[in-house]
Amino acid sequence: MEKVLFLSPSPHIKDRMDVSRLMWDVIFSLLPAVGFSVYFFRFKAVGLYLTCIFFSVLSECLFLKLRRREFPKEPSAILTGLLLAMVLPPSIPLWAAALGAIFAIIFGKQIFGGLGYNIFNPALMGRAFLMATFPVLMTTWINPFTLDVVTSASPLGLLKFHHQLTPLWSLFWGNVAGSLGETSAFALLVGAVYLLVKRCIDWRIPLFYLLTVLVFSSVTFLLNPAYGSPLFHLLAGGLILGAFFMATDPVTTPIPKLGRIIFGTGAGVLVMVIRLWGGYPEGVMFSIIFMNAITPVLNRYIKPKSFGGKRS
Amino acid sequence: MRTKTFKGGVHPPESKNLSKDKKIERISPPPELTVPLSQHTGAPCRPLVKKKDKVEEGQKIGDHDAFISCPVHSPVSGEIISIDKFPHPTLGEAEALLIKWDGGDRKNWDSEDVDLSSLSPEDIRKKVREAGIAGMGGAAFPTHVKISPPPEKKIDTVILNGCECEPYLTADHRIMLERHEDCLFGLKAIMRATGAKRGYIGIEDNKKDAISLIRYSTEAENSIEVVPLRTKYPQGGEKMLIKAILGREVPSGGLPLDVGVVVSNVGTAVAVAEAIKKAKPLIERVVTVTGSGVSNPSNLLVPIGTPIRYILDLCGIRENARAIIAGGPMMGISQYTLDAPVIKGTSGILVLTEEEIIQDKEKPCIRCARCVDHCPMGLLPTTLAKLVKAEKWEMLGEFNIMDCIECGCCSYVCPSKIPIVQLIKWGKIEYRKITSRG
Numbered sequence: 001m002e003k004v005l006f007l008s009p010s011p012h013i014k015d016r017m018d019v020s021r022l023m024w025d026v027i028f029s030l031l032p033a034v035g036f037s038v039y040f041f042r043f044k045a046v047g048l049y050l051t052c053i054f055f056s057v058l059s060e061c062l063f064l065k066l067r068r069r070e071f072p073k074e075p076s077a078i079l080t081g082l083l084l085a086m087v088l089p090p091s092i093p094l095w096a097a098a099l100g101a102i103f104a105i106i107f108g109k110q111i112f113g114g115l116g117y118n119i120f121n122p123a124l125m126g127r128a129f130l131m132a133t134f135p136v137l138m139t140t141w142i143n144p145f146t147l148d149v150v151t152s153a154s155p156l157g158l159l160k161f162h163h164q165l166t167p168l169w170s171l172f173w174g175n176v177a178g179s180l181g182e183t184s185a186f187a188l189l190v191g192a193v194y195l196l197v198k199r200c201i202d203w204r205i206p207l208f209y210l211l212t213v214l215v216f217s218s219v220t221f222l223l224n225p226a227y228g229s230p231l232f233h234l235l236a237g238g239l240i241l242g243a244f245f246m247a248t249d250p251v252t253t254p255i256p257k258l259g260r261i262i263f264g265t266g267a268g269v270l271v272m273v274i275r276l277w278g279g280y281p282e283g284v285m286f287s288i289i290f291m292n293a294i295t296p297v298l299n300r301y302i303k304p305k306s307f308g309g310k311r312s
Numbered sequence: 313m314r315t316k317t318f319k320g321g322v323h324p325p326e327s328k329n330l331s332k333d334k335k336i337e338r339i340s341p342p343p344e345l346t347v348p349l350s351q352h353t354g355a356p357c358r359p360l361v362k363k364k365d366k367v368e369e370g371q372k373i374g375d376h377d378a379f380i381s382c383p384v385h386s387p388v389s390g391e392i393i394s395i396d397k398f399p400h401p402t403l404g405e406a407e408a409l410l411i412k413w414d415g416g417d418r419k420n421w422d423s424e425d426v427d428l429s430s431l432s433p434e435d436i437r438k439k440v441r442e443a444g445i446a447g448m449g450g451a452a453f454p455t456h457v458k459i460s461p462p463p464e465k466k467i468d469t470v471i472l473n474g475c476e477c478e479p480y481l482t483a484d485h486r487i488m489l490e491r492h493e494d495c496l497f498g499l500k501a502i503m504r505a506t507g508a509k510r511g512y513i514g515i516e517d518n519k520k521d522a523i524s525l526i527r528y529s530t531e532a533e534n535s536i537e538v539v540p541l542r543t544k545y546p547q548g549g550e551k552m553l554i555k556a557i558l559g560r561e562v563p564s565g566g567l568p569l570d571v572g573v574v575v576s577n578v579g580t581a582v583a584v585a586e587a588i589k590k591a592k593p594l595i596e597r598v599v600t601v602t603g604s605g606v607s608n609p610s611n612l613l614v615p616i617g618t619p620i621r622y623i624l625d626l627c628g629i630r631e632n633a634r635a636i637i638a639g640g641p642m643m644g645i646s647q648y649t650l651d652a653p654v655i656k657g658t659s660g661i662l663v664l665t666e667e668e669i670i671q672d673k674e675k676p677c678i679r680c681a682r683c684v685d686h687c688p689m690g691l692l693p694t695t696l697a698k699l700v701k702a703e704k705w706e707m708l709g710e711f712n713i714m715d716c717i718e719c720g721c722c723s724y725v726c727p728s729k730i731p732i733v734q735l736i737k738w739g740k741i742e743y744r745k746i747t748s749r750g
Contacts, residue, residue: 005648006635006669009734011720012662013324013479013641014670018727019678074675116676116728202681250680255692257684299695306712307551307689309564 086181212268478640498581605633605663
């Protein structure tokens with residue numbers, strides 16, 4: 001063999017995991033929750049998923065075309081569309097969902113420089129945009145299996161504004177009014193276990209997020225049972241979806257391990273403060289967006305203790 | 313089996329089955345050998361011979377007065393053809409002696425029974441230095457320096473490194489199986505030279521046969537213990553090894569002797585034993601020749617200075633071979649020419665095929681922090697890589713860049729295929745420049 005030898009820096013072998021595979025794994029892990037939502041909300045769910053994914057991918061491709069960049073080979077726009085659909089009310093008109101998807105991709109991600117450079121979770125940016133522009137559409141809920149708009153309230157809304165508790169069992173299986181993909185704790189946990197086992201996500205953020213909610217709500221429950229039980233707060237609303245699938249978005253969460261613990265704990269405190277004393281019944285979205293905002297600071301100032309070194 | 317380990321690290325495919333059952337075979341020398349004058353960390357040797365000089369096998373042909381240096385010896389009897397710049401497996405190109413083997417019989421290095429207690433630590437250090445022994449695990453630090461700790465550093469423990477955590481390599485494994493008595497003799501000699509009372513042999517638990525063999529042969533020894541370690545890269549990094557076995561952390565910027573430890577590779581221990589028992593200098597070493605580009609993967613006892621080309625001709629190289637790496641796949645160096653020789657620190661020759669070479673395109677960092685979670689030194693590799701890309705040299709110190717051991721776990725796990733460790737190595741060079749300027 002006197003061909004030209006191939007030269008490269010070490011290491012000469014690499015793990016097979018790549019960005020694209022990582023994202024497909026996350027999409028795959030969401031499928032149980034997608035399945036449950038289609039079962040509960042039928043064609044409304046299907047329409048919402050297709051709309052969000054289509055407009056996410058379309059706006060990503062158009063934006064990159066305008067910037068004369070290559071089309072992405074990883075499915076991050078599909079994931080953003082999927083996650084956005086999951087945090088929207090099933091009754092939202094498709095045109096509004098499409099606007100949300102476009103905003104999520106353009107202003108949530110591409111404007112910062114695309115994948116890897118955005119500060120905020122794109123899907124949550126899309127939701128925040130819709131919250132600000134169409135507050136009524138975003139707080140109109142329907143019960144599962146009722147496909148005409150008989151407005152209802154979400155379990156957290158029922159608690160906050162009507163002092164009614166929803167049975168925990170319904171929350172666990174998801175037979176309640178709420179955003180498309182966040183209703184069934186069970187289906188989400190199946191996906192979460194898959195991601196944790198495959199080590200696609202770090203356990204620190206979800207653990208400290210949920211633990212903080214658990215501790216916080218236990219204390220408030222003991223002080224005043226009308227605030228709702230700890231288990232209710234864990235299962236209701238978007239907490240599980242947020243904790244495992246949004247607060248773990250690598251791009252918008254801290255790099256140091258201690259930063260991830262602070263992120264999870266901070267988000268847990270915020271979500272409880274908003275739920276109990278804020279103007280909205282639910283606070284998962286704001287808690288994550290707020291912690292996203294301080295992530296660059298955590299990345300800059302947390303210097304972990306290195307092996308044999310002192311914490312600086 | 314209870315196994316100890318460290319935090320972080322990776323589990324690459326071991327790929328050791330290719331050669332782990334192949335006995336060490338001593339090869340006959342090539343017609344011409346290239347013996348570099350620098351095969352170690354420290355001052356390069358000056359030649360002690362001239363062109364056309366006749367040399368004996370084992371004759372010292374290069375040396376230097378500096379404390380941190382290590383003499384070189386002729387691996388064969390023959391004639392010096394030239395002293396010039398030649399390809400070098402780690403330096404690219406360096407001064408070397410080209411020796412023509414005269415084809416004569418190879419020297420019989422007779423072994424004597426030596427009672428270690430009759431030798432003073434100084435005697436041992438002298439013999440080790442004169443034998444030109446440098447660490448054979450890869451870094452090639454002169455062994456006589458390592459076993460001459462300054463008086464204020466008390467050494468209580470010697471650890472023999474039998475981890476061989478690099479995938480593919482099996483040289484140390486075979487040495488432990490076939491030369492376990494010399495391993496133990498070498499360990500005791502190093503313990504005597506450093507005054508250490510305890511000796512450990514750390515072996516990854518993928519080498520169960522070596523663990524039980526050496527355990528069996530150390531049963532009667534009170535001061536020596538075999539420690540099975542979890543198979544994980546870089547378990548054989550000396551800081552990781554000390555942490556796993558003793559729970560001691562070598563301080564940042566420090567050496568093992570700062571925590572009272574000397575670590576030595578098992579192959580080095582055998583070389584120490586040969587230096588003492590046979591007065592044989594380090595003129596040959598065991599090299600694993602492996603990879604799917606090799607027809608007959610083997611463990612060979614190779615004269616120092618043998619060109620890679622000669623070895624690959626012996627083992628057979630496949631049509632689709634494409635990259636040659638001196639060392640293991642995680643830290644080895646890819647070679648631009650087959651004329652580079654085996655030197656004291658060459659533990660393996662790995663031949664990768666067209667299908668195995670990695671030509672991934674780098675993508676943007678998605679800040680997944682896999683590199684952070686796997687870094688055995690507890691660093692933030694992605695942050696360092698970004699600072700290097702931005703050429704913010706002065707900030708590198710804040711993130712402890714000099715603690716990096718260059719193991720490559722970060723590049724191995726990176727899903728965006730960023731050459732993180734390569735960027736960090738560059739950063740270390742630049743950071744050293746600005747700090748030495750004061």
